[in-house]
Structure formats: structure tokens, C-alpha cells
Amino acid sequence: MPKEVPRQVYLPRYFYKDDRIRCGAMKKKKLQSQKKEVRTAWIMMAPALIVLGLMQGYPIVRTFWLSFHEMNLKRPQSGFPLVGLANYAKVFTDSRAGVNILFTLKFTVVTVLLELLIGFIAALIMNRAFKGRGIVRAAILVPWAIPTSVSAMMWKFIYNDQYGMFNDILYRLGIIKEYKAWLSTSSGSFMALVITDVWKTAPYMALLILAGLQMIDDGLYESAKLDGANVIQRFTKITLPVARQSLLVALLFRTMDAFRVFDLINVMTGGANGTESIAMYSYKQLMTFLDFGYGSALAIMIFLLVFIIGLIYMFFLRNDLAAD
Amino acid sequence: MNNKVKRRTGWVVFYIFVVIYVLLLLLPFIWQFLTSVKPLNEIAEMPAKWIPSAFNIQFYINVFTKHPFARYMLNSLIVALSATLLSIAVGATAAYALSRLHFKGRKVLLMTILGVSMFPTIATLSPLYLILKNMKLLNTYQGLILTYISFSLPMAIWLMSNFFSQLDKGYEEAAAIDGCSYMQTFFRIMLPLIRPATFSVGLLVFINCWNEYLYALTFMSQESMRTVPVGIALFPSNYQLPWGDMAAASIVCTVPLILLVLIFQKNIVAGLTTGGMKG
Numbered sequence: 001m002p003k004e005v006p007r008q009v010y011l012p013r014y015f016y017k018d019d020r021i022r023c024g025a026m027k028k029k030k031l032q033s034q035k036k037e038v039r040t041a042w043i044m045m046a047p048a049l050i051v052l053g054l055m056q057g058y059p060i061v062r063t064f065w066l067s068f069h070e071m072n073l074k075r076p077q078s079g080f081p082l083v084g085l086a087n088y089a090k091v092f093t094d095s096r097a098g099v100n101i102l103f104t105l106k107f108t109v110v111t112v113l114l115e116l117l118i119g120f121i122a123a124l125i126m127n128r129a130f131k132g133r134g135i136v137r138a139a140i141l142v143p144w145a146i147p148t149s150v151s152a153m154m155w156k157f158i159y160n161d162q163y164g165m166f167n168d169i170l171y172r173l174g175i176i177k178e179y180k181a182w183l184s185t186s187s188g189s190f191m192a193l194v195i196t197d198v199w200k201t202a203p204y205m206a207l208l209i210l211a212g213l214q215m216i217d218d219g220l221y222e223s224a225k226l227d228g229a230n231v232i233q234r235f236t237k238i239t240l241p242v243a244r245q246s247l248l249v250a251l252l253f254r255t256m257d258a259f260r261v262f263d264l265i266n267v268m269t270g271g272a273n274g275t276e277s278i279a280m281y282s283y284k285q286l287m288t289f290l291d292f293g294y295g296s297a298l299a300i301m302i303f304l305l306v307f308i309i310g311l312i313y314m315f316f317l318r319n320d321l322a323a324d
Numbered sequence: 325m326n327n328k329v330k331r332r333t334g335w336v337v338f339y340i341f342v343v344i345y346v347l348l349l350l351l352p353f354i355w356q357f358l359t360s361v362k363p364l365n366e367i368a369e370m371p372a373k374w375i376p377s378a379f380n381i382q383f384y385i386n387v388f389t390k391h392p393f394a395r396y397m398l399n400s401l402i403v404a405l406s407a408t409l410l411s412i413a414v415g416a417t418a419a420y421a422l423s424r425l426h427f428k429g430r431k432v433l434l435m436t437i438l439g440v441s442m443f444p445t446i447a448t449l450s451p452l453y454l455i456l457k458n459m460k461l462l463n464t465y466q467g468l469i470l471t472y473i474s475f476s477l478p479m480a481i482w483l484m485s486n487f488f489s490q491l492d493k494g495y496e497e498a499a500a501i502d503g504c505s506y507m508q509t510f511f512r513i514m515l516p517l518i519r520p521a522t523f524s525v526g527l528l529v530f531i532n533c534w535n536e537y538l539y540a541l542t543f544m545s546q547e548s549m550r551t552v553p554v555g556i557a558l559f560p561s562n563y564q565l566p567w568g569d570m571a572a573a574s575i576v577c578t579v580p581l582i583l584l585v586l587i588f589q590k591n592i593v594a595g596l597t598t599g600g601m602k603g
Contacts, residue, residue, distance in 0.1 A: 146577075148535060310442060
């Protein structure tokens with residue numbers, strides 16, 4: 001039986017001929033099937049790609065294009081000329097844009113840090129088996145699930161200078177001596193926005209971090225305990241390193257979101273008292289002043305800043321993945 | 325003995341933390357609910373009166389008679405539900421191709437789709453406004469639905485491709501041996517396998533669409549076409565700060581979401597965490 005002989009060595013070349021043809025046929029068939037696979041893939045993606053291309057891709061390209069042109073609908077006689085980077089240069093000389101970018105950065109850093117802290121604590125709490133854990137998890141999801149504009153409205157009433165709950169509770173606790181108009185000062189408005197944002201999104205952070213914590217094997221803690229590691233050592237040597245990836249991902253999502261903040265501020269303060277975010281300013285330039293060129297440049301700036309933030313996180317995540 | 329006491333106090337401290345946290349999460353809703361059932365004169369009382377002396381449903385009646393709130397809810401439901409169903413249908417096939425089929429540029433395409441979601445809503449707003457205006461789709465359901473599909477697709481595709489890539493390769497091999505085409509494999513085998521996951525993703529997409537504010541604010545300028553988030557935000561500009569009505573309205577639109585969360589808690593968490601884990 002030739003099959004049992006290692007053919008390459010003992011059999012003359014012509015023995016392979018038949019095989020070669022069959023191999024070729026198989027190759028062809030495989031190639032055909034590959035082609036079919038590629039074609040099927042594109043057919044299956046077509047609807048999504050068409051919608052995405054038309055409703056997201058084209059607008060993005062168009063906004064890029066607009067940002068290099070002077071296009072103010074209130075001055076149509078200008079002929080919408082190409083102005084290069086003039087709109088971007090304007091961002092750096094426009095003090096309102098500068099103030100808004102700084103405010104947005106401050107808002108992002110403060111909210112994300114607080115959310116990280118509170119979210120982490122909440123995740124540690126929920127990582128323990130205890131009675132009523134289901135209720136806590138449901139309660140955590142509720143602020144996340146309601147529309148931002150609705151929570152902004154609710155909190156606006158809570159901060160009301162005369163009949164808001166915030167004043168009432170602080171007054172009863174003796175923290176303030178008299179009722180305050182929180183939303184009419186710059187620091188008060190900032191604090192109000194931060195509290196509302198943290199209330200709404202720290203739970204989301206907690207869920208993401210919790211998923212990371214649940215990957216930790218309980219046995220690790222047990223053996224660390226046996227080796228005499230104390231609570232803090234167990235936290236820094238086991239919990240933090242293992243949860244690092246999910247922490248970074250949660251942070252990435254939240255930072256990008258916080259930097260694009262619009263709904264919350266628009267509904268709660270309308271941008272008054274120095275609380276105008278860069279997205280709100282871009283919106284005003286586009287839809288109120290109808291300055292499409294400059295408004296688009298601002299929108300692209302937001303994207304670039306978000307992109308840079310994303311890259312920084314990706315850098316840390318990549319190091320993380322390489323270490324695994 | 326000492327150890328037992330220590331452990332017990334530990335649990336007490338732990339539960340105090342838990343109760344405080346849950347209370348802080350729910351307090352705004354409790355306050356809002358109490359406000360919504362207070363008689364009108366008690367809302368403005370100082371110091372604040374927490375427990376209303378009588379149960380007043382006038383504000384709830386106002387929400388539906390003085391404001392077109394039922395209409396807002398209907399608009400939101402139509403738009404969010406259609407957008408969810410369509411983006412899941414369109415997204416599932418794309419996610420399958422992107423996660424299980426082999427073709428050149430697959431990774432690049434997936435990253436590009438994900439990259440789209442990094443653009444702020446504001447960056448697509450004005451061109452989209454002009455597109456919809458030219459297609460005569462401003463103030464129509466179709467216009468907002470189409471927008472929402474495109475806005476949810478990156479997330480839907482990303483999450484579903486994560487779910488697809490967790491499936492065993494053996495399913496497809498077995499299907500191929502049985503002579504299934506790629507489409508048949510997808511519809512008969514792979515899709516049923518990730519149906520629960522699809523449901524989770526659908527819930528997330530639905531909540532995202534239901535809560536969307538900026539597109540709805542810009543593309544639906546007619547009052548009768550407003551969605552809930554925009555309608556509520558524009559309450560005060562039409563009428564003079566009707567706190568009672570607003571409290572009632574926020575309770576009315578929050579209750580369905582609370583129910584949704586309570587019933588589908590597990591699915592929502594599954595959807596959220598898959599997206600997070602794979603980064």
C-alpha cells in the first residue's frame with residue numbers, strides 16, 4: 001500500500017501527479033470559498049456601512065471641510081472661501097473658547113476622579129456577597145438609566161434657593177447658616193454640576209470596575225492571607241493590578257464622555273456663571289450664530305482633544321496587554 | 325468571642341455604608357416624588373416640608389392636560405424602539421462579518437467604526453441638519469430614527485462582535501461540513517446563539533436613544549414632535565417654572581425606566597460589562 005510509505009522519499013515523481021491535480025483543485029475550491037467569504041462579508045456589512053457612511057462618515061468629513069472654510073450663513077456674500085487654518089487659529093485667540101476649554105478640562109478631571117473614587121468603593125462593596133446586593137445593584141442602575149436632561153432638571157430643583165432639598169438638608173445639618181442660591185455663583189454652579197454628574201455616572205463606573213474585580217480568584221486572597229499579607233497589601237498587590245485593565249477602560253469611557261458634556265450643563269445652568277462647556281460654545285456658534293466654519297473648527301478641536309485623551313489611555317492599556 | 329464581635333461590628337459599618345450609598349442614589353427621586361404629590365402651597369414652604377399633608381394628583385393631571393407629555397412619550401417610544409430594532413438588525417449582520425468572516429481590512433474597519441463613536445455629537449450636527457433638511461426629514465420620525473441608527477451602530481456592532489467572537493469555532497466548521505452557506509450559518513446557528521446577548525445590547529441601545537438630547541433638540545423643533553428629554557428640558561421656557569408639573573413629569577418618565585432596569589437588570593449589566601472588558 002503506497003499510502004503507508006512516506007511518499008516524498010520513496011516514490012517517483014509521477015506518483016504525485018494525480019495528487020497534484022487534486023491539490024490544485026482543492027486550492028481552487030478553497031480560493032473560491034475564500035472569495036465567497038469575502039463577498040458575503042461585504043454584503044452583510046453593506047447596510048450598516050451605508051447608514052454609517054451617510055449619516056456619520058459624510059457629516060464628519062463635511063465638518064472637517066467646513067472647518068477650513070469661512071462659512072457664516074449670516075454673511076453669505078463672502079462666498080465661503082477656503083481660509084486654511086484661520087478658524088483654528090481663532091480658537092487660540094478667542095478668549096471665550098480658551099475659558100470654555102479650561103472649564104471643560106477642570107470639569108472632566110474633577111468629575112472623573114470623584115467618579116473613580118466613589119465607583120471603586122461602590123464596586124468593592126458590591127463585590128462582597130451580602131443580603132440585599134440585588135437591590136443595591138438595581139438602585140445603582142437607576143441614575144444611569146434616566147435621561148441626563150431629566151436628572152439635570154431634578155437636581156436644578158434640588159438646588160433651588162428657596163424650596164430646594166439641598167439647602168434644607170445642609171441647613172438642618174448645620175452646615176450652612178442660611179439658604180444659598182447655589183446656581184447663581186460660579187463656584188456653586190460648578191459644585192452643583194459636579195455633584196449631579198458624579199451622582200449619575202459613578203454607578204456606571206462601579207459596574208465596569210466590578211466586572212474587573214469579579215475576575216479575581218478568591219483563592220488568591222486566601223493564599224495571600226495565609227502568607228500574612230494585610231488588607232492594604234492584598235488591595236495593592238492583588239486587587240489593583242488585576243482590576244487595572246477594567247479601571248482604565250472605565251476611565252477612558254468616562255473621560256471622553258465628560259469632555260463632550262452638553263446636556264447636563266445646557267439644562268441646568270445654560271452655561272451661566274462661567275459654566276459653558278466647549279461643546280455648548282460650538283453648538284452656539286453653529287446653530288445660533290450660524291458661523292459654520294468656526295463652529296466646525298471648535299467641534300473638531302473637541303474631537304482632537306478627546307482623541308488625544310483616548311491615545312494616552314490606549315498607551316497605558318497597550319503596556320498592560322503586553323505585560324499579560 | 326472577641327473575633328465574633330469584631331466581625332459583627334465590621335458588618336454593621338459595612339451595612340451603614342451600603343444604606344447611605346443607596347439612600348444618596350435614591351434621595352433625588354424620593355424628593356421629586358414627594359414634591360409631585362404635595363399640594364401647591366406646600367412646595368414653596370420654608371423650611372421645606374418633606375411629608376405632604378395631603379396627597380395631590382393635580383400635577384399628574386397637569387402633565388397630561390397642560391403639556392403634550394403623552395405625545396412626547398409616544399414620540400420617544402416610536403423613535404427609540406424603531407431605531408433599536410433596526411440598528412440591532414443591521415448591526416448583527418455587520419458584527420458577524422467583522423468578527424467571524426475573514427477578509428482584508430477587517431481590523432481597520434472595526435477600528436474605524438469604533439473611531440466614529442469618538443466624534444462628539446456636535447461634530448456631525450450641522451451637516452446632518454442640512455442633510456435632513458434637504459431630504460425634508462426634519463420634524464419627522466424617519467429623520468430622527470435614521471440619525472439614531474447611525475449613532476447607535478458603532479456601539480451595537482462593537483458589543484455584538486465581542487459576543488460573536490466568544491463563540492466556539494466548531495459551530496461554523498460543523499455548519500460548513502453540513503453544507504451551510506455563510507448566510508445560513510449566520511441566521512440558523514450563530515444568531516440564535518447570541519440572542520440573549522442581542523437582547524442586552526438592544527436594551528442599552530434603547531436607553532441611549534430614549535435619553536438622547538442634542539439631536540432631538542436640533543432636528544425636532546416642532547412642539548408636537550419633541551421627545552421626552554427635550555420636552556422636559558423646555559418645560560420652564562414655555563410656562564413659568566411649574567415645579568410641581570416638572571416633578572410629576574420627571575416621575576412619569578422615570579418610572580418606566582426604573583421598571584426596565586428592575587426587570588432586565590442582569591441583561592443590562594451583561595451588556596455594559598462586555599463592552600468594558602474588551603476595551
